[in-house]
Amino acid sequence: xxxxxxxxxxxxxxxxxxxxxxxxxxxxxxxxxxxxxxxxxxxxxxxxxxxxxxxxxxxxxxxxxxxxxxxxxxxxxxxxxxxxxxxxxxxxxxxxxxxxxxxxxxxxxxxxxxxxxxxxxxxxxxxxxxxxxxxxxxxxxxxxxxxxxxxxxxxxxxxxxxxxxxxxxxxxxxxxxxxxxxxxxxxxxxxxxxxxxxxxxxxxxxxxxxxxxxxxxxxxxxxxxxxxxxxxxxxxxxxxxxxxxxxxxxxxxxxxxxxxxxxxxxxxxxxxxxxxxxxxxxxxxxxxxxxxxxxxxxxxxxxxxxxxxxxxxxxxxxxxxxxxxxxxxxxxxxxxxxxxxxxxxxxxxxxxxxxxxxxxxxxxxxxxxxxxxxxxx
Amino acid sequence: xxxxxxxxxxxxxxxxxxxxxxxxxxxxxxxxxxxxxxxxxxxxxxxxxxxxxxxxxxxxxxxxxxxxxxxxxxxxxxxxxxxxxxxxxxxxxxxxxxxxxxxxxxxxxxxxxxxxxxxxxxxxxxxxxxxxxxxxxxxxxxxxxxxxxxxxxxxxxxxxxxxxxxxxxxxxxxxxxxxxxxxxxxxxxxxxxxxxxxxxxxxxxxxxxxxxxxxxxxxxxxxxxxxxxxxxxxxxxxxxxxxxxxxxxxxxxxxxxxxxxxxxxxxxxxxxxxxxxxxxxxxxxxxxxxxxxxxxxxxxxxxxxxxxxxxxxxxxxxxx
Numbered sequence: 001x002x003x004x005x006x007x008x009x010x011x012x013x014x015x016x017x018x019x020x021x022x023x024x025x026x027x028x029x030x031x032x033x034x035x036x037x038x039x040x041x042x043x044x045x046x047x048x049x050x051x052x053x054x055x056x057x058x059x060x061x062x063x064x065x066x067x068x069x070x071x072x073x074x075x076x077x078x079x080x081x082x083x084x085x086x087x088x089x090x091x092x093x094x095x096x097x098x099x100x101x102x103x104x105x106x107x108x109x110x111x112x113x114x115x116x117x118x119x120x121x122x123x124x125x126x127x128x129x130x131x132x133x134x135x136x137x138x139x140x141x142x143x144x145x146x147x148x149x150x151x152x153x154x155x156x157x158x159x160x161x162x163x164x165x166x167x168x169x170x171x172x173x174x175x176x177x178x179x180x181x182x183x184x185x186x187x188x189x190x191x192x193x194x195x196x197x198x199x200x201x202x203x204x205x206x207x208x209x210x211x212x213x214x215x216x217x218x219x220x221x222x223x224x225x226x227x228x229x230x231x232x233x234x235x236x237x238x239x240x241x242x243x244x245x246x247x248x249x250x251x252x253x254x255x256x257x258x259x260x261x262x263x264x265x266x267x268x269x270x271x272x273x274x275x276x277x278x279x280x281x282x283x284x285x286x287x288x289x290x291x292x293x294x295x296x297x298x299x300x301x302x303x304x305x306x307x308x309x310x311x312x313x314x315x316x317x318x319x320x321x322x323x324x325x326x327x328x329x330x331x332x333x334x335x336x337x338x339x340x341x342x343x344x345x346x347x348x349x350x351x352x353x354x355x356x357x358x359x360x361x362x363x364x365x366x367x368x369x370x371x372x373x374x375x376x377x
Numbered sequence: 378x379x380x381x382x383x384x385x386x387x388x389x390x391x392x393x394x395x396x397x398x399x400x401x402x403x404x405x406x407x408x409x410x411x412x413x414x415x416x417x418x419x420x421x422x423x424x425x426x427x428x429x430x431x432x433x434x435x436x437x438x439x440x441x442x443x444x445x446x447x448x449x450x451x452x453x454x455x456x457x458x459x460x461x462x463x464x465x466x467x468x469x470x471x472x473x474x475x476x477x478x479x480x481x482x483x484x485x486x487x488x489x490x491x492x493x494x495x496x497x498x499x500x501x502x503x504x505x506x507x508x509x510x511x512x513x514x515x516x517x518x519x520x521x522x523x524x525x526x527x528x529x530x531x532x533x534x535x536x537x538x539x540x541x542x543x544x545x546x547x548x549x550x551x552x553x554x555x556x557x558x559x560x561x562x563x564x565x566x567x568x569x570x571x572x573x574x575x576x577x578x579x580x581x582x583x584x585x586x587x588x589x590x591x592x593x594x595x596x597x598x599x600x601x602x603x604x605x606x607x608x609x610x611x612x613x614x615x616x617x618x619x620x621x622x623x624x625x626x627x628x629x630x631x632x633x634x635x636x637x638x639x640x641x642x643x644x645x646x647x648x649x650x651x652x653x654x655x656x657x658x659x660x661x662x663x664x665x666x667x668x669x670x671x672x673x674x675x676x677x678x679x680x681x682x683x684x685x686x687x688x689x690x691x692x693x694x695x696x697x
Contacts, residue, residue, distance in 0.1 A: 133405050318536060335528075
């Protein structure tokens with residue numbers, strides 16, 4: 001028997017506390033994330049966003065105001081196709097090849113780090129979860145392999161930049177090591193262009209460096225995710241395969257891979273969304289003081305956007321930054337929807353479907369029964 | 378059934394099976410050791426270089442040990458120095474010529490990371506508690522909203538964010554810490570994690586009991602809800618702190634302007650970026666000293682907390 005107090009409490013509605021508890025989150029979200037997003041969209045459709053008073057040294061931004069003019073889809077279409085003819089009066093032009101180049105760079109850098117990363121992580125995850133392989137100090141290896149992911153990306157970029165430095169006469173230690181290895185003279189010969197600021201003639205060495213850094217940073221994280229996925233697979237399946245005499249390759253191809261597919265797809269999509277935002281490493285892995293000296297082969301979309309509203313202390317560029325952001329947003333939302341779709345609760349959906357099916361079947365049965373009843377007519 | 382168990386791999390008794398397992402394990406160990414080296418050597422090389430003079434680095438680029446006993450130019454004259462003195466001198470060079478001041482850097486990063494971690498944890502727990510414990514009309518749509526915006530990245534709204542912060546209802550917030558701390562209140566991913574955690578482990582009856590005893594709703598949350606979530610909080614706090622400490626994009630937007638008064642408010646990653654973009658000073662020893670100094674506290678903290686972190690990543694992986 002519930003006590004009096006309990007009965008009284010049951011009758012009180014606590015719904016309003018739910019609103020009290022969640023309201024700070026929503027206020028802050030709307031103010032600091034949702035409204036900026038809307039503003040980005042607005043900026044994308046305006047042509048002449050004036051940065052306000054720029055000082056003599058061209059650096060200080062004092063107040064920001066629109067000197068407006070709604071241009072509609074002009075920013076976006078110029079980014080994509082650069083139809084020069086109808087944008088008279090705008091002092092800053094954008095080159096659509098720059099934008100496409102940044103898209104291409106992002107894609108190349110992402111694929112180039114994802115493929116080695118996922119294969120390495122998969123191999124390691126299989127090794128770590130294989131009961132037949134005896135690894136001493138598993139915990140130690142896991143800790144070490146996740147370590148790069150903890151370190152600040154800015155520090156990582158700095159670290160590899162100093163190691164691979166390609167300034168003539170002053171190569172970094174690792175660059176110097178490679179030069180020694182191939183018999184080049186440290187003082188006289190040209191170092192390997194791992195970073196290469198100005199010339200973009202050799203796009204692949206700097207790209208390979210960034211791919212390596214990204215893989216170095218993320219493989220531990222992916223490995224731990226895949227490991228938890230493999231450990232979620234029913235162990236009796238592996239035992240059964242073992243008893244049937246399957247070798248480790250067969251187990252991998254026929255059991256681990258198919259059952260790991262959802263988590264692999266999830267990793268793929270989240271990594272892709274992360275890859276679209278690639279920013280810190282490509283921006284900081286450069287020779288030279290300004291953001292303009294980022295190697296053109298490493299300029300990702302995020303760097304492109306950033307350079308359009310931060311480094312270019314000029315009028316008119318914000319509209320393009322907004323437009324590029326909108327394009328990035330659309331791409332991310334498509335990928336996000338896919339991730340959401342993959343990650344949805346499949347059991348619940350299956351149950352719903354089954355219930356529907358049962359209801360349908362019963363209806364059909366009932367119909368048949370009624371039809372049967374009237375068949376004599 | 379029982380017959381199946383008797384079937385043994387034919388190789389197993391002959392010993393060649395054991396040999397195979399042994400060889401395979403050895404091969405795997407070798408691979409793991411190589412990977413460990415790849416993970417550690419870059420960090421090690423930088424730490425070693427912090428103990429070397431610029432002169433020595435230009436002479437022999439790659440060295441696995443610092444030169445014990447070498448000459449270095451200090452205050453205009455060549456002196457015999459040991460590795461520790463070289464490190465001190467390198468840091469001095471970094472401070473004087475590269476504008477890298479470690480202590481303010483750490484202080485700024487700590488202020489921002491600690492406050493935003495506290496805000497993230499407290500308000501995420503609050504929101505998750507509100508969404509899970511109470512029944513109200515928009516509950517489900519609010520939860521769907523949280524899940525949907527989880528994937529929206531900060532990079533996309535950078536343009537609007539900086540513009541809004543330049544004129545936040547008449548206030549100029551660029552160059553202050555507020556835009557880096559306050560948004561931490563809304564962390565959809567943490568809310569989602571806390572919700573999943575509560576749904577699977579939280580004893581909801583206890584709230585009813587607290588009500589009967591006359592405990593107010595907010596006090597119930599503070600004295601019962603929060604302590605119950607402790608394990609989840611530990612994991613999420615570590616990740617929130619690391620993410621905030623390592624954040625480069627937003628601080629660069631807000632504090633990046635070099636002529637603003639925000640110069641001395643820079644966080645550690647911004648200082649590193651500043652050292653990197655300084656082209657006039659190419660003192661590799663000083664650069665290495667700076668980078669080591671920025672990495673080491675993180676590594677020490679990581680090694681002490683590694684157990685929680687590794688478990689936390691695995692937890693995050695199985696989001697279903």
